[in-house]
Amino acid sequence: MSIDSTDRVLIEALQGGLPLVPAPYAEVADRLGLTEAVVTDRLAAMKSTGVIRRIAAAPNHFQLGMTANGMTVWDVGDDRIAELGAQIGALPFVTHCYERPRALPDWPFNLFAMVHGETREEVEAKRAQIRDLLGEARRGDDILYSTRILKKTGLRLRKRG
Template sequence: MIIDSTDRQIIEALQGGLPLVPEPYAQVAEQLDMPQDALMARIAAMKARGVIRRIAAAPNHYKLGMTANGMTVWDVDDDRITELGAQVGALPYVTHCYERPRALPDWPYNLFAMVHGDSREEVEEKRAEIRALLGTALRGCDILYSTRILKKTGLRLRQKG
């Protein structure tokens, strides 16, 4: 995918995160010497083209008190994964939910959902809720608990030159 120099400048301005001010896009637009509506239109166009997927907060769950974090993995019937994945992703305690290809025979799971809680017991309760939601489409599951937080970063452009 090719981007022009203006899109590159926008991505470079956003890749470190939005400024923590009341109007972050206004500040970025000012920094780039462009009208805010032009900035927003460019961001929307890049999203529509698939250059960027989203702009979102990446909280540190440990600092928020959510010290039990588990990636739940599910083996769900392929013909129901889109419908059920959307339902799992809409749960208030699921922060990431996505489909991935299986790696048979060792890894039969095709649906992943990150669940956060104050304790492993709480995460297990939420996992049970997901299990009930998946119902008869569920063929197997597991959970992988986080032991530390990794630095989260989004898109980073390489420097030209």
């Protein structure tokens, strides 16, 4: 799927966020010289193709008191990752769960699951649940706590022309 020039203009207008006004799509349409219907039709089309996942808030978990943010990483056999990844991804406290390639010898882990909590003890308790679930399939693991947000802007298109 590719985006056309109108989509692009719309993405550029919205990548910083939606205006927080009663009729945000009409406001964006005004700014861009489009009609509200064109804006909402385009957004609906981009949702259906997956270009837009949802229109929502990006919460700052540090500011919300979720100061312990752990990226748990696991080494499990490639033959079992689909089954185990699905089970871990279904845990209610796991916010993101991915299979990613190992980078040997630096990095032996292929399953990544994000876990957040108010304290590291809380995160460690959740990590222990994942460890239990993996059982003998776990060949190794680690946890990387985030200590600082260095940047959080989301996607930015490069200016064209």
